[in-house]
Amino acid sequence: MGRIKTIARRSFLVGSAAILGGVAFGTYLVKRDPANPLSADAAAGDAVFNPWVKINESGITLVTPHTDLGQGAAMMQAMLIAEELDVEIDQVTTTPGVAAGAYYNTALGDEAVPFRSNDDSFAAEAMRSTMGAVMKVVGAQVTGGSTSVPDSYVKLRKAGAVARETLKAAAAAETGLDAADLTTERGAVVLPDGMRMEYTTLAAAAAQIEPVNDVTLRDPAEWRLVGKPMQRLDIVSKSTGTQTFGIDVKLDGMVHASVRMNPRKGAELLGFDAGDAEGMRGVQKIIGLPYGVAVVADNTWRAFQALDAIEYDWADAPFPAEQADHWKAVEASFVADRLDKEWRHDGDVEAALEGADVVEAEYRAPYVAHQPLEPLSAVAKVTDDRVDVWVSHQMPGFAEQRIAARLGMETGQIFLHNQYAGGSFGHRLEFDNIDVVVDIAREIKGTPVKLTFSREEDFAQDYNRQIGMARGRGAHAGGKVTALDLDIATVSASRSQSGRLAAPVPGPDVQLAAGAWNMRYAVPNLRVRAYAVPELAPTSSWRSVGASTAGFFAESFVDELIHAAGADPMEERLRLVNDDDARAVLEAVAEMSDWGAPLGPRQGRGVAIVTSFGVPTAEVVQVTDTDDGIKIDHVWVAAEVGRVIDPVNLENQIMGGVVWGLGHAMNSEITYADGRAEQDNYHMAEGMRLHQCPVIEVRALENNPTVRGVGEPPVPPAAPALANAIFAATGRRLREMPFYHTVDFL
Amino acid sequence: MKLNVNGTEHEVDVEDDMPLLWVLRDELGITGVKYGCGIAQCGACTVHVDGVAVRSCQLAAGDLDGDVTTIEGLGTPDALHAVQEAWVEHQVAQCGYCQSGQIMQAASFLDLNSAPTDDQIDQAMSGNLCRCGTYPRIRAAVKSAATKLQRA
Numbered sequence: 001m002g003r004i005k006t007i008a009r010r011s012f013l014v015g016s017a018a019i020l021g022g023v024a025f026g027t028y029l030v031k032r033d034p035a036n037p038l039s040a041d042a043a044a045g046d047a048v049f050n051p052w053v054k055i056n057e058s059g060i061t062l063v064t065p066h067t068d069l070g071q072g073a074a075m076m077q078a079m080l081i082a083e084e085l086d087v088e089i090d091q092v093t094t095t096p097g098v099a100a101g102a103y104y105n106t107a108l109g110d111e112a113v114p115f116r117s118n119d120d121s122f123a124a125e126a127m128r129s130t131m132g133a134v135m136k137v138v139g140a141q142v143t144g145g146s147t148s149v150p151d152s153y154v155k156l157r158k159a160g161a162v163a164r165e166t167l168k169a170a171a172a173a174e175t176g177l178d179a180a181d182l183t184t185e186r187g188a189v190v191l192p193d194g195m196r197m198e199y200t201t202l203a204a205a206a207a208q209i210e211p212v213n214d215v216t217l218r219d220p221a222e223w224r225l226v227g228k229p230m231q232r233l234d235i236v237s238k239s240t241g242t243q244t245f246g247i248d249v250k251l252d253g254m255v256h257a258s259v260r261m262n263p264r265k266g267a268e269l270l271g272f273d274a275g276d277a278e279g280m281r282g283v284q285k286i287i288g289l290p291y292g293v294a295v296v297a298d299n300t301w302r303a304f305q306a307l308d309a310i311e312y313d314w315a316d317a318p319f320p321a322e323q324a325d326h327w328k329a330v331e332a333s334f335v336a337d338r339l340d341k342e343w344r345h346d347g348d349v350e351a352a353l354e355g356a357d358v359v360e361a362e363y364r365a366p367y368v369a370h371q372p373l374e375p376l377s378a379v380a381k382v383t384d385d386r387v388d389v390w391v392s393h394q395m396p397g398f399a400e401q402r403i404a405a406r407l408g409m410e411t412g413q414i415f416l417h418n419q420y421a422g423g424s425f426g427h428r429l430e431f432d433n434i435d436v437v438v439d440i441a442r443e444i445k446g447t448p449v450k451l452t453f454s455r456e457e458d459f460a461q462d463y464n465r466q467i468g469m470a471r472g473r474g475a476h477a478g479g480k481v482t483a484l485d486l487d488i489a490t491v492s493a494s495r496s497q498s499g500r501l502a503a504p505v506p507g508p509d510v511q512l513a514a515g516a517w518n519m520r521y522a523v524p525n526l527r528v529r530a531y532a533v534p535e536l537a538p539t540s541s542w543r544s545v546g547a548s549t550a551g552f553f554a555e556s557f558v559d560e561l562i563h564a565a566g567a568d569p570m571e572e573r574l575r576l577v578n579d580d581d582a583r584a585v586l587e588a589v590a591e592m593s594d595w596g597a598p599l600g601p602r603q604g605r606g607v608a609i610v611t612s613f614g615v616p617t618a619e620v621v622q623v624t625d626t627d628d629g630i631k632i633d634h635v636w637v638a639a640e641v642g643r644v645i646d647p648v649n650l651e652n653q654i655m656g657g658v659v660w661g662l663g664h665a666m667n668s669e670i671t672y673a674d675g676r677a678e679q680d681n682y683h684m685a686e687g688m689r690l691h692q693c694p695v696i697e698v699r700a701l702e703n704n705p706t707v708r709g710v711g712e713p714p715v716p717p718a719a720p721a722l723a724n725a726i727f728a729a730t731g732r733r734l735r736e737m738p739f740y741h742t743v744d745f746l
Numbered sequence: 747m748k749l750n751v752n753g754t755e756h757e758v759d760v761e762d763d764m765p766l767l768w769v770l771r772d773e774l775g776i777t778g779v780k781y782g783c784g785i786a787q788c789g790a791c792t793v794h795v796d797g798v799a800v801r802s803c804q805l806a807a808g809d810l811d812g813d814v815t816t817i818e819g820l821g822t823p824d825a826l827h828a829v830q831e832a833w834v835e836h837q838v839a840q841c842g843y844c845q846s847g848q849i850m851q852a853a854s855f856l857d858l859n860s861a862p863t864d865d866q867i868d869q870a871m872s873g874n875l876c877r878c879g880t881y882p883r884i885r886a887a888v889k890s891a892a893t894k895l896q897r898a
C-alpha cells in the first residue's frame with residue numbers, strides 16, 4: 001500500500017489529466033474511510049459521528065472543510081449537513097476544522113478527466129472513478145474547480161443523516177422506544193408524546209454506540225433549507241467589520257513583517273544593502289533570504305518603509321524579460337512538436353476548407369493577475385516541536401506538508417488554522433506567503449509574526465492567468481456554418497502549478513482547450529487542437545482556468561463565422577447546438593433578453609455559450625456605443641446547474657462571475673518589461689467599477705440530474721459575449737484582450 | 747498624539763507621516779478597517795473623520811483633525827446602522843473584505859444626500875473596488891438604506 005500511495009501522490013495534478021497507466025487501487029484502501037480527525041481530540045462525552053459533525057453538551061459543531069473564499073462555501077456546507085441533521089443554522093457553530101485526508105475532494109477528480117462533462121460513457125465514468133480513488137488515497141483536500149457543491153452535495157447530507165439516526169438510536173436505547181417511532185426537529189429527538197430530548201443532552205450516550213451508517217437521504221420535496229433563500233451565516237459579521245480574515249488575526253506578543261522578493265518572479269537575490277533601514281524606527285530584524293529580504297517591525301507600515309530603504313541586487317528573470325518575446329514564444333508554438341492534443345475532430349476539416357472561401361482570424365489573451373482585495377498575508381509561530389500558521393488556503397493539507405518539509409519536521413507537528421479569505425480567484429492555491437512567513441518565524445522562534453504583502457509586492461509575486469493565442473479557420477455555405485478549425489496555443493497553468501509542487505504529470509493538459517473543444521455544437525466539420533507553449537513567466541489557475549481564454553477564442557470565432565454566413569448569432573447557435581442542456585440555456589437567455597427585439601440607436605447585442613466545470617452557461621450582453629465610449633447596459637445569464645442550493649448565493653456568485661469576466665476583458669493585463677510585471681496596483685489593472693456595472697439578470701436551470709458549482713462557469717462567456725456585442729454595435733471585431741486597447745469604455 | 751476613535755480617546759506614539767490606517771490596525775488593533783491598495787484606489791480603508799468619508803491610507807496621522815469613526819463605531823451586530831441593515835437584507839457581501847469601506851462610503855454619502863439618484867449613487871460608490879463583483883447588490887442596498895434613513 002505504501003508504494004501505491006507514493007505513486008498516486010506524485011502523479012496527482014489539479015485540473016489536468018493524470019492518467020495512471022497500470023496502477024490498480026486496492027478496494028480495501030479505497031473503501032477504508034480516512035481516519036476521522038475529530039476523534040483525535042474528542043473528550044469524554046463528545047459525539048464525533050463522522051468528520052463533519054461533533055456534538056457535546058455545550059453545543060453542535062459542523063465542520064466545513066471547503067475553504068470559504070467569499071463564495072459562501074461555509075454556509076453551503078453547513079446547510080447541507082443541517083438539512084438532514086434537523087438543526088437550524090442559528091443553533092450551530094461552524095469551523096473549517098483541521099487539514100485532514102478525510103476531507104478529500106472527489107468531485108475535483110471528476111473534472112480532471114479528458115472527457116466532456118456530459119459524456120457518461122463507460123470509459124469516461126471509469127476514468128472519473130479512478131480519479132476519485134486517487135483523490136481519496138492522496139487525501140487531497142482542495143477547494144477549487146467549482147467543486148465544493150458537487151463534492152459536498154451527497155457527502156454532507158449523509159453526514160447529517162448519520163448523526164441524526166445515531167442520536168435517534170441513542171434516544172431509543174434510553175427510552176426503550178423503537179427508533180422508527182422517533183422524529184427529529186430543531187436539534188432534538190422528539191418522542192411520540194411530544195417530549196424533546198436535546199441532541200446536546202443525548203451526545204454522551206450517542207458517543208457510546210456505533211454510528212448508524214445505513215441511512216436514506218430525504219426526497220428534495222421534504223427539504224427545509226436546501227434550495228431556499230437563506231441568510232448567510234457570515235453576512236452580519238461581514239457587514240459590521242467583525243469578520244476576522246487571515247490578515248486580521250491577532251496574537252499576544254505578535255510582531256509585524258513584510259517582504260520584498262525578487263520582482264523578476266522566481267529569481268534570486270544576489271545581494272542587498274540594508275544600511276539605511278537598520279536604524280529605522282520600529283525595525284527589529286532584517287532577514288536576508290535566498291529570494292529577497294524580510295523586515296520584522298512593530299508595525300506593518302514601518303516594515304514597508306524599511307523595505308523601501310533597502311537597496312537590492314536582483315538576479316535576472318528565468319524567463320524572457322520583455323513582453324514581445326513572450327508573444328513570440330506563443331506565436332512559435334503552433335507547430336507539430338508543440339501539439340499537446342487534438343481534442344476533437346468531427347467530419348473532415350481539411351476537406352471542408354479545401355477550395356472554400358475560408359474565414360480566418362487570430363485572437364490573443366494576456367496574462368492577468370488574481371489580486372483579491374485582501375493582500376497575501378499569514379501569521380505564524382514556530383517553536384522547536386510545533387508550528388502554527390493562521391492563513392487562508394485552498395489546499396491546507398498540502399500546505400502543512402510543505403511547511404513540514406521546509407523545516408525538516410513531521411506533518412503532525414504542523415497546525416494550519418484555515419481562515420476566511422478576502423477573495424482568492426485561485427490566488428490562494430499558491431504558497432509564497434506561507435513559505436515566507438515560516439522563513440521569518442523560524443528566525444524568531446517563539447514569537448508570533450504577521451506577514452503582510454504590500455499590494456505592489458502582491459502584484460509582483462502573483463502567478464498570473466495563462467497567456468495564449470488562437471488561430472481559427474472556418475467556412476460557411478447556404479447561411480450555415482459548415483467548418484470550424486481552431487488551433488489554440490497557451491501556456492499550461494496546470495503544468496506551471498504542478499511543476500512548482502514537484503509533481504509533474506505526463507499526458508495532455510485538459511485545461512489548454514477547456515471551454516473550446518467541448519463546445520456543444522454539431523458543426524459538420526469541427527476540429528480543436530491544443531498546443532502547449534513552453535513555460536514563460538510562471539502561471540496558475542485563475543477563476544475558470546483554461547476556459548477563460550479558450551472560451552473567448554471559441555465563442556468569438558463561432559460568432560465571426562455566423563456573421564460571415566449572414567445568419568443570426570442566436571438562431572444559428574440554436575441550430576448548431578447538439579445538447580439539450582446547452583439548447584435550454586440558449587433558449588432561456590433568448591427569452592429573457594427578448595432577443596430580436598428592436599434596439600435603440602448605436603446599441604448592439606452579443607451572445608456566447610461556454611461549458612466549463614460541467615455547467616453550460618449562456619450570456620447575452622447589450623451595449624451602447626456612446627460618444628464617450630462603450631456602455632455595458634445589460635447582461636442576461638442562464639446556467640444549467642442541476643440543483644440550486646441557495647438561490648441568493650447562486651445569483652450573487654453568477655453576478656460576480658460576470659463582473660469578473662467583463663472587467664478583466666475590458667481593462668486588465670499583466671505585461672513584462674525588464675523581467676518585471678509592469679502593473680503594480682489597481683490603477684493599472686482595475687477590473688470593473690460600480691458605475692460600469694450593467695444590470696444583470698440570472699436564471700438557473702435544473703434539468704440535469706448532476707449538481708454543479710457556479711463559482712467559475714459564468715466567467716468564460718462574458719468576454720466573448722461582450723466582444724460580440726461591441727461588434728454588433730460598432731462593426732469593430734475585438735480579437736485581443738484587454739479590449740480597452742481598441743475601444744474606450746465609459 | 748491623541749485621537750478619538752469610536753468615542754474612545756487613545757494616545758499613540760507614532761510618526762506624523764504614518765497613515766491613519768496603520769495607526770488604527772497595528773497600533774490600536776482596530777481591524778474592521780482594511781488595507782487594500784495603499785494608494786486610494788480601492789476604498790477598503792474608508793473611515794469617517796467628523797462624519798465624512800476619508801481614505802485612511804492617505805491621511806497622515808499628523809494631519810488628523812477630528813474624531814474618527816470606523817465600521818465598528820457605525821453600528822454593531824446587535825445595533826446595526828441603517829446602511830448595515832440594508833447590507834444584511836440584500837446579502838451584499840461575498841468575501842466581504844471591501845464591505846467595511848463600501849458601507850462607510852455609503853453612510854457618509856447618504857448623510858450628505860438623503861435622496862440620491864441612480865447616477866449619483868454610481869458616482870459616489872465608484873471609488874470603492876469590489877473584486878467579487880457585488881455591485882448590483884451594493885446599488886440596491888444603498889437605495890434601501892436611503893429609504894430607511896428618510897423614514898428615520
